[in-house]
């Protein structure tokens with residue numbers, strides 16, 4: 001007797017027509033035609049069942065604050081930081097918690113069940129930290145929320161940040177953050193990377209820094225991050241977020257940098273929606289895309305995971321908690337349109353992101369947590385193309401969100417009566 005049985009599912013790795021049996025919150029079996037009873041049965045009908053989406057880079061303390069206290073007119077990173085600085089002193093714990101919980105509802109409905117959120121530690125009152133620690137506990141049954149102590153105003157540039165960051169870690173924030181490109185000088189940026197990696201090594205924590213989020217081809221902080229990772233033996237536990245300067249760097253220099261990043265086993269976390277909209281703002285034409293070198297990093301064996309970064313906040317007025325939208329943008333901006341490339345892009349919002357966060361029990365294998373999403377698509381390529389509807393979202397074997405399939409009704413003589421967008425891909429296309 002199983003708790004849940006999913007019949008006739010396709011999986012992202014290419015397995016087709018398999019059943020998935022769940023018992024006690026874990027996957028008990030994945031094979032064809034599983035015998036046995038179940039408390040609940042889902043007929044997948046040859047549709048895709050994926051492990052849940054994972055967002056490795058988000059700002060939950062700022063989400064859904066769009067328009068408070070005003071809009072970002074220039075669209076630049078720097079005006080966004082100024083605007084957040086105006087909003088921050090007015091924040092209350094209750095308001096931050098309420099916005100974050102609201103976002104988590106949206107995330108769950110989109111099959112997004114693990115999120116790494118940066119939390120600003122620039123204000124010594126640490127209202128944002130208290131709020132997100134409360135949210136982490138409240139959403140734990142449905143979302144794995146990992147928090148990064150993020151000195152938004154600079155670790156050295158903001159006088160209170162050194163102490164506040166350490167207090168945030170004492171309070172239980174999971175990961176050490178940083179923003180070296182926002183320090184006053186390149187040298188201060190380098191020193192901040194050194195200091196923050198040392199803190200992580202001493203405390204046994206992971207690192208995730210906003211790193212080189214600029215169009216400056218001379219920015220060198222990711223090099224320092226990789227070198228400090230090696231110095232402290234933090235291989236595999238450090239992430240460089242954004243890395244947009246790599247888009248503009250000299251090719252010779254990059255040919256030396258990427259092997260160093262590989263040696264340090266850095267995770268790279270580009271944020272396609274944000275990078276395409278914030279970078280290149282000082283260019284006339286041609287305008288740079290600003291996203292880091294995704295294909296080259298993947299080819300070098302670096303774990304690349306895509307983040308959403310922002311949803312309706314001082315930096316980004318759009319977004320919907322949809323990691324397929326993030327990946328859809330990545331396909332275009334990285335020009336990774338081949339079948340093999342699009343499969344790699346799908347991995348970057350699922351398994352690669354889970355690896356960057358160090359999630360345990362993630363995946364579609366026997367013994368893994370029974371966390372899954374049933375999509376209105378037959379494979380990952382169709383899921384990406386359509387930003388497919390999440391028909392069912394399952395957490396530890398329980399269906400926690402459902403959405404009706406998107407089916408249009410036609411009234412045109414001689415044509416079909418209904419249109420399911422997932423029925424239109426030529427079979428040869430996957």
Ligand SMILES: [Zn+2]
Pocket residue numbers: 057058059118210309
């Ligand atoms: Zn960010």
